[in-house]
Amino acid sequence: MKKAAHGKFMKEIGIYRKAFPRISETFIKEQAYNLSRYNPTFILCTLLNQIPFQNFSISQGDFFKIKQVSYLLTRSPSFFSHLDSFGKLALIHAHFGPDGVYAMALAEKLKIPFIVTFHGYDITIYRTAIWRTGPLLYYQLLWYEEELKKKASAFIAVSGFIRNQLLDKGYPEKKIIQHYIGVDTAKFSPSSDKSNERYIFCVGSHKQKKGIDTLLRAFARIAKKYPNVSLIQVGSGSMTSELHTLAKVLGISNRVRFLGGQPHETVLNLMRGAEIFSLPSQTAKNGDSEALGIVFNEASACGVPIVSTKHGGIPEAVLDGETGFLVPERDDAALAEKLDTLLSNRALANKMGQRGREFVCEMFDIRKQTVKLEAIYDSLTH
Numbered sequence: 001m002k003k004a005a006h007g008k009f010m011k012e013i014g015i016y017r018k019a020f021p022r023i024s025e026t027f028i029k030e031q032a033y034n035l036s037r038y039n040p041t042f043i044l045c046t047l048l049n050q051i052p053f054q055n056f057s058i059s060q061g062d063f064f065k066i067k068q069v070s071y072l073l074t075r076s077p078s079f080f081s082h083l084d085s086f087g088k089l090a091l092i093h094a095h096f097g098p099d100g101v102y103a104m105a106l107a108e109k110l111k112i113p114f115i116v117t118f119h120g121y122d123i124t125i126y127r128t129a130i131w132r133t134g135p136l137l138y139y140q141l142l143w144y145e146e147e148l149k150k151k152a153s154a155f156i157a158v159s160g161f162i163r164n165q166l167l168d169k170g171y172p173e174k175k176i177i178q179h180y181i182g183v184d185t186a187k188f189s190p191s192s193d194k195s196n197e198r199y200i201f202c203v204g205s206h207k208q209k210k211g212i213d214t215l216l217r218a219f220a221r222i223a224k225k226y227p228n229v230s231l232i233q234v235g236s237g238s239m240t241s242e243l244h245t246l247a248k249v250l251g252i253s254n255r256v257r258f259l260g261g262q263p264h265e266t267v268l269n270l271m272r273g274a275e276i277f278s279l280p281s282q283t284a285k286n287g288d289s290e291a292l293g294i295v296f297n298e299a300s301a302c303g304v305p306i307v308s309t310k311h312g313g314i315p316e317a318v319l320d321g322e323t324g325f326l327v328p329e330r331d332d333a334a335l336a337e338k339l340d341t342l343l344s345n346r347a348l349a350n351k352m353g354q355r356g357r358e359f360v361c362e363m364f365d366i367r368k369q370t371v372k373l374e375a376i377y378d379s380l381t382h
Helices: 026-033 064-074 083-088 097-110 127-133 136-151 160-168 212-222 240-249 264-273 294-301 332-344 346-363 366-381
Strands: 011-020 038-047 054-057 089-095 114-118 154-157 176-178 198-203 229-234 256-258 276-278 306-309 324-327
Touching: 011 026, 011 097, 011 366, 026 366, 038 064, 038 083, 038 089, 064 136, 083 089, 083 097, 089 097, 089 366, 097 114, 097 136, 114 160, 127 136, 154 160, 154 366, 160 176, 198 212, 198 264, 212 229, 212 240, 212 332, 229 264, 240 256, 264 294, 276 294, 276 332, 294 306, 294 346, 306 332, 324 332, 332 346
Parallel strands: 011 038, 011 089, 038 054, 089 114, 114 154, 154 176, 198 229, 198 276, 229 256, 276 306, 306 324
Antiparallel strands: none
């Protein structure tokens, strides 16, 4: 057991995630990295890339796929080859609802408490949609959801919006803790050397929830007025081909740069040089909604004004009229109007960007938020 900076021994905490790290889930790594009084151990089924933490994988050898499927079906802790190594854990923290039901079985075996953070899709997707199309991992959540509600020590909601979603689905109010994850405001900071290129920046996977088709239509409305402004989009997904085709149909394919998935540092550099950040998220047909959108916090931390939608938890991350503008979902005309406002008024854009930076430093700084997270851990492990 390691010592903390103040000399006391750090408690050990298990962080459960089925597959890690994913490029879209850097917030989990950042949260763990900023822990100061708890030593994190990642409990994983699949290690996708190397991470700067001690970690365990449940499946090894020639029967890797068979073991994975067996574990998905049974949730048995016996598939962990290093189960004895978990003996010092004080608590297991699972990320995403489906992972929570697997952490539940492990926590029961170890006789320790566990908590689950709900991040968005895991509570907003309609349960009927999960029954129709969900993968096995999602079915396990449905099968064991009532047991999860009873046995988890706490549920962390990453926004007030997610807290309300949990309440609507019958999660016990006394167990729900609303807690913003936060961003590294030292890393995400305004650039002292702004790019000469004028561009609107968008980061989001190519799926219905992100509303990138609405952004393309909005940009097409103002593209001729601003011939020196481009749209740069980072992300990929099931709608990639459809979005490329739409850009061609709208006549803006030469003004839109689809970069696909990009490393975190590349995204940071592009964010810092952007004139506007825009991601007009919307409720998908299956109910999938934006919990908060850490990317909005990252943009504001970089002093970039935002144009987005009155959707999900976004109004908690973007102060309409102060740090950016929010418009109704799927309204490309309203979105275009607000993009136009900021492109034509650089002073207003800078003012909103500065206010966004102040707001994020006050409400979403990862160091402040991790202190609060450790206080949650304390309340469950004392």
